[in-house]
Every structure is written in structure tokens, then in C-alpha cells.
Amino acid sequence: MAETGLNKVxxxxxxxxxxxVLKKAYEMTSEEIIKxxxxxxxxGRGGAGFPTxxxxxxxxxxxxxxxxxxxxxxxxxxxxxxxxxxxxxxxYKVYCGMAIAGLAIGAKQGYVYLRGEYKFLLPKLLKxxxxxxxxxxxxxxxxxxxxxxxxxxxxxxxxxxxxxxxQGERGEPRNKPPYPTVSGLFFxxxxxNNVETLVTAMMIIHHGAEAYRKLGTKDSRGSKVFSVSxxxxxxxxxxxxxxxxxxxxxxxxxxxxxxxxQVGGASGFCVPRKRFADTIIGFEGVPTGGSMKLFNSSRSxxxxxxxxxxxxxxxxxxxxxxxxxxCQQLLKGIEKVKKGEVKSSYLNELMKLADTMKxxxxxxxxxxxxxxxxxxxxxxxxxxxx
Amino acid sequence: xxxLTINGQKVSVEPxxxxxxxxxxxxINIPTLCNHPDLCVAGNCRVCVVEQEGARTLIAxxxxxxxxxxxxxxNSLKVRNARKHIVELLxxxxxxxxxxxxxxxxxxxxxxxxxxxxxxxxxxxxxEDHPYTIDRSSPSFIKDDSKCIRCQRxxxxxxxxxxxxxxxxxxxxxxQKISSFHDKPMSHVVCTNCGQCVNRCPTxxxxxxxxxxxxxxxxxxxxxxxxxxxxPAVRVALGEDLGYDPGERVTGKLITALRQLGFDSVLDTDxxxxxxxxxxxxxxxxxxxxILVEGDKKTKLPMFTSxxxxxxxxxxxxxxxxxxxxxxxxxxxxxxxxxxxxxxxxKRKLDPAKVVSVSIMPCTAKKYEADRPEMRASGYKDVDYVxxxxxxxxxxxxxxxxxxxxxxxxxxxxxxxxxxxxxxxGATGGVMEAALRTAYEIVTGRExxxxxxxxxxxxxxxxxxxxxxxxxxxxxxxxxxxxxxxRVAVAHGLANANRxxxxxxxxxxxxxxxxxxxxxxxCIGGGGQPIPTNEEIRKKRVAAIYxxxxxxxxxxxxxxxxxxxVYKEFLGxxxxxxxHELLHTHYTERESY
Numbered sequence: 001m002a003e004t005g006l007n008k009v010x011x012x013x014x015x016x017x018x019x020x021v022l023k024k025a026y027e028m029t030s031e032e033i034i035k036x037x038x039x040x041x042x043x044g045r046g047g048a049g050f051p052t053x054x055x056x057x058x059x060x061x062x063x064x065x066x067x068x069x070x071x072x073x074x075x076x077x078x079x080x081x082x083x084x085x086x087x088x089x090x091x092y093k094v095y096c097g098m099a100i101a102g103l104a105i106g107a108k109q110g111y112v113y114l115r116g117e118y119k120f121l122l123p124k125l126l127k128x129x130x131x132x133x134x135x136x137x138x139x140x141x142x143x144x145x146x147x148x149x150x151x152x153x154x155x156x157x158x159x160x161x162x163x164x165x166x167q168g169e170r171g172e173p174r175n176k177p178p179y180p181t182v183s184g185l186f187f188x189x190x191x192x193n194n195v196e197t198l199v200t201a202m203m204i205i206h207h208g209a210e211a212y213r214k215l216g217t218k219d220s221r222g223s224k225v226f227s228v229s230x231x232x233x234x235x236x237x238x239x240x241x242x243x244x245x246x247x248x249x250x251x252x253x254x255x256x257x258x259x260x261x262q263v264g265g266a267s268g269f270c271v272p273r274k275r276f277a278d279t280i281i282g283f284e285g286v287p288t289g290g291s292m293k294l295f296n297s298s299r300s301x302x303x304x305x306x307x308x309x310x311x312x313x314x315x316x317x318x319x320x321x322x323x324x325x326x327c328q329q330l331l332k333g334i335e336k337v338k339k340g341e342v343k344s345s346y347l348n349e350l351m352k353l354a355d356t357m358k359x360x361x362x363x364x365x366x367x368x369x370x371x372x373x374x375x376x377x378x379x380x381x382x383x384x385x386x
Numbered sequence: 387x388x389x390l391t392i393n394g395q396k397v398s399v400e401p402x403x404x405x406x407x408x409x410x411x412x413x414i415n416i417p418t419l420c421n422h423p424d425l426c427v428a429g430n431c432r433v434c435v436v437e438q439e440g441a442r443t444l445i446a447x448x449x450x451x452x453x454x455x456x457x458x459x460x461n462s463l464k465v466r467n468a469r470k471h472i473v474e475l476l477x478x479x480x481x482x483x484x485x486x487x488x489x490x491x492x493x494x495x496x497x498x499x500x501x502x503x504x505x506x507x508x509x510x511x512x513x514e515d516h517p518y519t520i521d522r523s524s525p526s527f528i529k530d531d532s533k534c535i536r537c538q539r540x541x542x543x544x545x546x547x548x549x550x551x552x553x554x555x556x557x558x559x560x561x562q563k564i565s566s567f568h569d570k571p572m573s574h575v576v577c578t579n580c581g582q583c584v585n586r587c588p589t590x591x592x593x594x595x596x597x598x599x600x601x602x603x604x605x606x607x608x609x610x611x612x613x614x615x616x617x618p619a620v621r622v623a624l625g626e627d628l629g630y631d632p633g634e635r636v637t638g639k640l641i642t643a644l645r646q647l648g649f650d651s652v653l654d655t656d657x658x659x660x661x662x663x664x665x666x667x668x669x670x671x672x673x674x675x676x677i678l679v680e681g682d683k684k685t686k687l688p689m690f691t692s693x694x695x696x697x698x699x700x701x702x703x704x705x706x707x708x709x710x711x712x713x714x715x716x717x718x719x720x721x722x723x724x725x726x727x728x729x730x731x732x733k734r735k736l737d738p739a740k741v742v743s744v745s746i747m748p749c750t751a752k753k754y755e756a757d758r759p760e761m762r763a764s765g766y767k768d769v770d771y772v773x774x775x776x777x778x779x780x781x782x783x784x785x786x787x788x789x790x791x792x793x794x795x796x797x798x799x800x801x802x803x804x805x806x807x808x809x810x811x812g813a814t815g816g817v818m819e820a821a822l823r824t825a826y827e828i829v830t831g832r833e834x835x836x837x838x839x840x841x842x843x844x845x846x847x848x849x850x851x852x853x854x855x856x857x858x859x860x861x862x863x864x865x866x867x868x869x870x871x872x873r874v875a876v877a878h879g880l881a882n883a884n885r886x887x888x889x890x891x892x893x894x895x896x897x898x899x900x901x902x903x904x905x906x907x908x909c910i911g912g913g914g915q916p917i918p919t920n921e922e923i924r925k926k927r928v929a930a931i932y933x934x935x936x937x938x939x940x941x942x943x944x945x946x947x948x949x950x951x952v953y954k955e956f957l958g959x960x961x962x963x964x965x966h967e968l969l970h971t972h973y974t975e976r977e978s979y
Contacts, residue, residue, distance in 0.1 A: 153558060170555060175429040175449035318536065318562025319430040319555075322468075325475035328560050329509045336510065349508055356471040359444045359464065360432045367443060 004252040007241035009215065009223035011203050012196060013089055018096040018132065021206045022139055025100045028205075030060055033104040037201055040209035041221030046072060046157075046194030047264060047289030048364065052201060055191055058181035059105040062189035067107035069098045070166075070185055070192040073114045074150045074157040077265035078311060079291035082225040083195040084118055085237045090199065091125050095132040095145055097198030100205055101191050102143045110145040111185065113162050116152045154315035158363050159184070159192045161317065172317045173363035196225055196290070216242035220282030230262075230294035231255050245285075247276040249292065257296040260379070265291035266308040267368035270301075272379040301380035302338060308372050309334070316365060323366025326357040330373055334384055344385045347377055390456035405447035405458055406434060416460050417469070417498055419476075420537035421448040422586055423920045424906070425546060431537050432472050433498065436460045444468055466502075473502045478509040479516070480589065481532035487590040492917065494588035495535060516560070523571035525757045526579035526750040527594050529553075534564055534591035540583035547906055549881040550700070552577035564591075567979045576703045576979055578880065580696035580904045581750030581774075581913020594750050594914060597771040598781055604742040604770070605648040612742045613730070614649040615722045615801075616640060618656055619748035619812035619909035620775045622930035626916035626923075627779030628789045633926030635934055638794020643782050644746075645795065651734075654797045655745065656804030658721040659811045659820070661952065662693065663943035665969055666715045666817075667825040668960035670899055671864070679866050686710040688875075688890070688897040691817050693717045695755035696904025696913075698973065700880050705887050706975035714970040718811065719745050719752055720761050722801070723768025724968040729956045730801055738764060744771045746778045748812070748912030751904065763968045774914025803948035806839075806935035813931045814878035814908035815844035815851060818901040822855060822874070823942045829857060829864040839941055845932070847907060847924060849882035850875060852897075873897045879906040 025033060038053030059067060071094060075083040087094060098110040114122065129145055136143055148166045150156045156165045160174035163185045184190025193201070200222065204212050216222045220242040229235045232253045250258045261271045263286040271279050271286060279285045281292075295304060309331040318324045333350045336342040354370030361367045377384055387398045392409050399408045404427070409416050420431035429449030436447045439457035444465065447458075459465060477499055484490050518531040538555065541564060545551045552575050556565035566575045584592045604612045621637040630636065644652045670689050676682040692698060692713040701708055716724070722745070727738040745752065749772075755761065756769040773781070782789055797803070807823050810816030819841040826834040834841060834855070843853035854873045860866075875897045877883045883902045889895040905911045907924035910931060940946055957965045 155558065172555075175427065175446065177451065312559075314559045314561075316559045316562075318558050318560070319428075319538070321430070321432050321472050321475050321535075324536065324560065324562060325479050325509075325512070328512055328515070329475065329478065332510050332512065332515070342510075352467070353471060353509075356468045360435045360468045360472060361443075362429060362432065362446070 005248050006244055006252050009239045009241050011223055012086060012199050012225050012239050014203070015090075016093070016203075016206055018092050019135055019139065021096055021202055022099060022135065022141065025103055025205050026139060026141060030104050030106065033100060033205065034060060036209045037104075037204060040204040040212045042197070042200055042204060042212070043220070043283060044194055045196035045200060045224065045289065047077065047267070047287065049283050049287050052193060052197055055181060055193070056101060056104045059189045059191045062182060064189050066186075066188045067105050068185040068188055068190040069101045069105070069107045069110040070162070070190055071098055071110065071112040071195060071198055072157060072159065072162060072192055073112050073118070073195050074162060075115050075118075075195070076154040076157045077267065077289055077291055078308070079229050079262070079265045079293045080227045080289055082227045082237050082290045084121070086195050086199060086225065087118070087121055087125060091128045092132050093199045093202055094195055095129060097193075097202035098145060099136060099141065099143050100202055101193065101198065103141070105189070105191050107191070108142050108144065110143065111148055111166060112145060113148050113150060113156070113166060116150040119149060122147065122149070153317075155317040155365055158365060161363070162192070163190070172319050173365075175362070194289070217280070217282060217284065219284040225290055226288070226292050227290045228253050228292050228294075231258065231296035231299070232294045242282045244281055245277060246271050246279045246281060249281060250276055250294065253292070254294055255296055258294050259297045259299070260295045260301065262291070262293040262295070262304070262372065264288035264371070265293075266311050266372055267365070269371050270375040270379060301376050301383040302334065305334060305373065305376045305384065306331070312365070312369050320362040320366060322357045322361045323369065326353055326361075326366065327369055329353060330369070337385055347381065347384065351377060388452045388454050390452050390454070390458065392458045393460055399452055401451070403452050405436060405445065405450050405452055405456070408452050409447065409458070409460060414460055416447050417501070418448055419494060419498065419535070419588055420539060422539050422542075424586070425539060425542040428538055428542065431476070431535070433469060435465060435468055435472070437462045437465050470502045471508070473498050474508045476535045477503060477507065478512045480535055481513045487533070488593045488596065489590035493590060521572050522595070523573035524577065524579055524754065525573075525595060526753040527572070527581060527584050527592060529572055530591050530593075531563055533589045535589055536562060536564065537588060538564070539586040539588065540564060540592055543582045543586050547582055547879050547881055548578070548580060548904070549884040550576055550578060553583065576977075578696040578699040578703075578904060579751040579754040580880070582905060583913075584750055585913050585915065585917055585919050594774050594777065595753060596777055597753070597773060598777050598784075601744055601771050601773060601781070604744070610740055610742045611650045611736050612648070612744060613651045613653060613726050614644050614744045614746060615653050615655045615719070616644070616746045617719065617748055617812070617909060618659065618809045618931065619912060619915065619927070620746050620778070622812065622910060622927045622934065623748060623915045624775050624779060627776060628782065632923040633930045635930050636789075637934065638796070639789060639792040641797055642792040642795045643787055643789060646787055646792075647781055647785055649744070651798045653722070653801045654804050655718045655722055656808035656811070657801045657946070657948060658718040658725065659808035660805055660943035660946045660949045661721050661969065662715055662718050662817075663807060663820050663824050664949060664953075664960045665965060666691065666713050667821050667828065669713055669715060670821070671825060671828065672961060674867065674898070688900045689713055691901045693811065693817055694902065694904045694909075695749070695751040696880065697883060697902045699751065699754070699976070700883065700904060701887075702973055702976045703978050704884070705891065708887070708890070709973045709975065712973055714972065716761070716969055716971045717755060719747060719772070720755060720768055720971070721969045723756070723761065724763040725801065725952070727764035727766050727768060728968060729952060733800055738766055742770050743768065744773065745769050746773050746775065748775050748909045748915045749905075750774060750913040752914075760971045776914060776916060779916070800948055800951070803946055804938075805943055805946045806938035806941035807943045808946075809934045809938065810931055812909045813845070813928045814847065814903050815876045815901065816908060816931070818844045818874055818876050818899070820943055821899070824944050826855065826857070827942065827944070829861065829867055830859050831861050832859065844874065844876050844901075847921070847928065849879060850877045850886055872899070874899045874901070876901045878903040878908050880904050
């Protein structure tokens, strides 16, 4: 990867002895752990990018004796499959990260909310959990992890819908505030982190924040696991240092005919060829939970968008108006434009609707439908109309 | 206190106050739709979004608590555009046959459309993209999915206020809908027909099943003698639908209006409310005697009141093991129906086949009750048509009656005389108070030991109320009750009833007599009452009920001269064979889904 300027990193899948890391964390105070994570600059790896250290700090500050650590393993974003790989290969590191988060905030119970479609991994994951619980028992640290399975709803990856689901309720996002740090699982202070975030946090404790900060950029520290798919000769999972441009990425993974890259899945942004060079993959440019989908010139961006919108009309929980009805309007709207049943200028109304959805939807799902819609329509308008 | 600015005006409010409430304090109106003061916050319609300085998105003012230094704009261009879009989106999913809709001009969505989305629609019509059902299976209401805007007021009402969840959210995304268990018809699920959802639905998705036209047909049929009875709670609420403020009593004008509509006889359900007290009070004393004197194991206590058809259906579904505890007395409406086609017809020398009996009720469950197969004691359908308070208001408007200008008048006789004890049936605790006023006097020969006969511990809007009355100085016949502390409880709203029932099931509570009303506040808060109904309005209606009681000549059921008459001439004595035949009923265990 040297010629494309990409720096391959091996942090997430690096084998370590969990006992050593736990011991190290065990010797630190809650404040010291949180300080280390804060200084590392780690931001959530699920896509939204909230500073992990702050999440832990706010939850630690809550006085409630009952707190929870939740691992969000409901990996549902189209084109994302890195959490599956992490769980498959280094589940013990996920557990270790959860235990460290538990130490930091003062929680004794952790939950892993596993995507329903990943059920096939469960026997193996439970076996590894058993071993991990033994390690915890040996170190004398009182922390337990329990699995809960999703049932295929994308919305249950939204943190508060996930809590509702664990609680046995219909998986619908809650009103915020209060945020999970104050009122999360069972309405108790909760840290909820993505699979990769927890592993990264663990490795930060292992190697120290100083070492981690050396990777990445000012706004996007460290490295990230990418799920690369689409028109690429080498699809798969890659852990790369943050800070590269889309151009660098395409140079490495493209098939020589890449016309667009969808960064961050269906809820992410479409970067067209003309923007490859000046778009950084990261929080200063286009953020991503890991999904990188390449499209070459044989692909119809109308079909791509249509596919995303179909996905959202099905996967919106349906409770709030902008998301439930907005998704249907966007989908039906582009169909009518394509068929010539409404004027192509109707796309302008739909662009405004996408703005409303971003502004007025209740949760992140509805708020991000407009990302793909706007970036695809802006850059490939002719493909939508003709 | 938390300080914030809304539209440039400063305001200080308690922590925990929502932005919406803070704005209200400044008399700034923010439109809402899914919000309802009786229900928990949903924040899902998004109509109430406002702009908060520095926030990434707009915020739902109903669901966002205030924070120090917050700067809010409720009417910025950003807000207006979003609001317009949201209303347009709701309309695109809503079958807008407004001119023919039962809720025309009473629809909250229509009002918002009027304000924000008049003119040509921006968006495409989605109604036909959704397969929808119009469920007419319940005799009480119609559920029309094509008009549903998914605000979930009905869902929250059914779970929070009534603890039934006959309606719940099903599916997700564009398929999301409000559904019953396995999409079964509403008549086949745990629904009690209480109509609390109907009272809160902002659109025409849930409306009462109207029988207005049948009533007009009967009125204009020269062959028919049409009798109307009016429930106690109607007279303190009807005015709201005719331009009066909540809590104004319109009893006299109501009677005149009914007469002008063409009813042949305008009578009072209160008459049979008094009769209920005679029957139910006697039943309670008989049960006590059977248990205390005869040691009968089959007789059950506590005894529950049976006036509220929503409550009856609830216990049939959810606590069938307690059916033997239910008083066998029919509700006043059904006692009235049974007497109209027997006693009344005989006295007035009418052919009962030609008597049509109509009732005006604050209730939608009464429509179901009248349809129950048990309710044909007279040999005919005892109550032919049940109209809600709202439907009566519609009839009055249809007839072009200037309600305000009406001269008040009195109920016809017979079956028009009543007492204050009957009037208070309309408020939670009323049946209990009326029963105690009579039972205590039967047993001791003295009035209940409460000032001015007002048994205040069972009054008020607290969810579950308890009281006890020590029975002393019994008459000879009732000596076995000497020194007994009669323990009673009162619950209103089925969620409260459920709390009480759960305790009873666990053996954690011990009472002799329990009054339960399905609706919050009792009948004054019934599902058939004017919209809106909320805590503030319920309080005003309750106050009006007790005012009405204070104004009555007779305040104890057993003093009602027409009650004395009906026993003397027709029924014999309370719980007599004839009374059992006409005035008592039985119950059915039902599935709990």
C-alpha cells in the first residue's frame, strides 16, 4: 500500500493477553482510565463519532449505583461487516473493552446486543465469554456480560431503540435528552459503544494514549476498520490509518473505473469522482462507520439511490412523521421523476424535503436519509431524471 | 428556576418544564398533534418542532426539557418550512375525504392543514399505496386506518389510562400501523369499547358509530312512541359542544331540546340510577347476611359495582375469576330499557313493540351494552339506540335549535323523577356515595354520619380512593352488622382498576364494596363526552355534578317517590323475583387478547 500512501495498521486484530490489559486497567483509577481515553482523541466507531472519553466521563459522573455497559453489535448499516469480523476473530478483546468501560464508569453488568443475522456466531461467542468470565473471576473483578439478540430491525442499532429492545419493548428511539449517559438501559446511566470502539479503547489502555495519538489527524485520531465492497477487485476488511483522501482510497481499492464511492453506507455520503482528491475520509471530511462502497461507470446511481430509499422506507421505525412519510415520498418521488410523471424540477422539492427530514426527524435514522439522497441527486441528477 | 428566552421574551420556569409549557406561560402558541395532556410525551408527530440556537437540528418542544440560557425561536422560517412539510406529509398519508368525514371541522389535522398547508399539495398522495381496513365490527366505534396519522394517542390511551392495549403499534416503516392482536376485528379482542381512544383521536380514524339517522327515522315514524333517557353526566357536558364553558349545567335546556327534537317522552336515567341503588344496596346487604349469618361459602365479597359497561368487559376479559363478585344489577341504562317496554308501556297503555327506547350517554361502551344478548328482558331489545353526548349535540345542530335561547323545563313522568344520589353517579365515587347514603339508613334508620350527606372521602380525582364507615346502632333486622367497619374502595380509569384488582388477586386488599368506573373521572370523563376532555375539564364537570346534587329536593335514592311507586305498583320489593327478571343480569368469561 506504500505507493498509494495508505498506512495499514494492525491494532484491532492484534493478539494480546487480556489478563495483562485488565490488570493494567485494574491498577488505574476511574479518572485515569477516562483521562487516557479522552487524550487518545478516540471518537465512536459506529458512525456518529461522539468522543468516547466524554461518554465515559459523563456516565462516571452519575451517582446511580446501577449502571450498564452496552456493546452495540447490531451492525446493520448496508455495506458494513467489520464488527462481524472483529467478533469472529477477537471477541475476547470486545469483552475486555467492556470490562474496562465498566471499571471506568462503575458498572457491574454488560450487555452485547448482537445483530439477529449474526446468530450463527453465538455458540462460539458464548464459549469465549465463558473463558473471559473465568479471567474476570481470577482477577477478582465483579463484572458480567450477557447477550441479547436483535431480530433484524435496522432501527435497533440506534442506541435508545436498542435499549427498548433489550427491555422487551418495541424497538423505537426515545426522545433525547435525557441521553444514555443519564438514562439508558433500564433508564440507568449507560455507556453504549460500538464493537470496534470498545476494542480500540482497550488497545489504548494497552499501548497508551500517546502512542495512539500518533496515528491519524487532528480531528480523526487513530485508525479504523473499513468494510470495502462494491466494484473492487479486493473486497474485504482493512484496518487503515485515518486521514487518507477518497482518491488515495480509490487508487488502492478501485477497479480503475470508479465513478463514485458511498462512504458510510446508506446513511452516509456519496462522493463523486470530481471530489475524490479533496475529500478526506474522517470527521473533517466524510465520516464513516466503516462502510466503503465503490461504484464503477456500469452502475446506475438511480438504482443505487432507489435501493437505499427502499431500504429506509422499510427500516424506519415509523413513529415520526418526517422519517416514515418522508422516506416514502423521496422514493415515490424519484420513481415518478424517472417515469416522467412529474416534472424533473420536482427533485428540488424533494431536496427541500430531505432538509426537513434532517432537521425534524426524531433520531439519527431519519436525520441521515438526506445524506445519500442529497449527495446522489446533486452529483448525478441526470442519472435520476433520464 | 431555569431561565430561557423564547422569541426574544425572557421566561423563568421550574426545572423539568418542557419548552412547550414554557412557551404557553408566555402565551406563545406552538401547534401540537400527538401531544395530549392526559398522556405521556411521545414526540413523534414533530409538528411542534422549534429552533434552538446552536442546536444541530430542530427540537420537539413537547419532548424537550428547558435548560439554562436556552434561546428558542418558535416561528422562524426554518421552523415554518419544516412544519409545513410535516403537515403536508401527514396529509399525504391521510385519506382526506373531509367534507364527508364525521370529524369534519372537529379534526385537529384539518385545523393544522388550514393553518399551514392550504392550497395545492406539495407531495404525492400515498393513501392508495397502503392497504387499509375500515373496521366497523364494534357496535361502539369505527376504526378507519386510512385516516390514521400514527400519532399513537390511542395506543397510549389504551395502555396508560386503561391498561388494556387492545390497540398497539404493529410493523415498521411504511407498513407501520395501529393494530389489534393479530389484526383481529376490534369486536374480537380485549377492547372494552370505552371510547377513550375515540375521545383522543385527533382525526377521523377513531369515531363513535353513530345511530343518529335511526333515531330520526323513529322520531318521524308516526307508529312509534319514542322515549329518551339521559344519563347524569350528559347534562354537565353537553353545553361544551354547544358553545358553553366546561362545567356549565344545562339540564333544563337539554330536556326542552329533546322535546323539540320530537321525542314523545323525555325521561331520566337518574330514575334507574336510584333504582340501581335500591337493588345493589339490597344485594350488598344480602351478601353480607349470607356470609356473616349463614356462613355461605359461595357468596363473594367484595362486591363490585356493575354500572360501567367498559369495566364489565374489562373484568370479563382480564379477571374472570372475580365475576361472582360483580353485582348482578344491570346498569341504570339497561334497567331503564327493561322498564320502559314493560312498566312504562303498561302504565301508558302502549304496545311495547311500538316503543322505541333511546338513550343519551356519555359513553361509547353503552352502545355495546345495549347490544348484549342478555339485554332483552322485556322481550324486545330493551334499549334500541344509544347516542353519545356528542351525537346529541349534532342532532340539536341539525334541527337548527338555538340552544341558548331555550327555556328550561322538567323531565316527564313516569320515570323522570330522581334524586341527588342518582345525579352523582356521573362522577367517580358517586355510586358509592349514593349506595352508602341509602344502605346506612336502611340498616340503622339514621342518615350517614357525614355533614350534609356529603361523603367526601370517596370524592375527587385520585386514582384509587378508600374509605370506611363504622356501622353502629343497627335496627333489629340488621343486628349482625353491629360494630362492623364497612370498608369500601373506588377506582376510575381501568389502569387504576387494574392496580386494585391486582392487589385483590394477590390477597393484599380487603374490602366489602368496590366501585369501579372504566373512564378517568367516571362517566363525566366518558368516551362519548365532548372533545377535548382532560383533567382540567373533568374537574369542572365533577364540580357541576355535585352542584346539581346540592340543588335536588331529594338526595337519597330511597326517598324518590317514583321509586317507591315502581316497587309498590310493579316490582314488589328490591331483589324480588320480578326485579331479578328485569333488572339483573349475568356475565361471560372472555379471552384475554
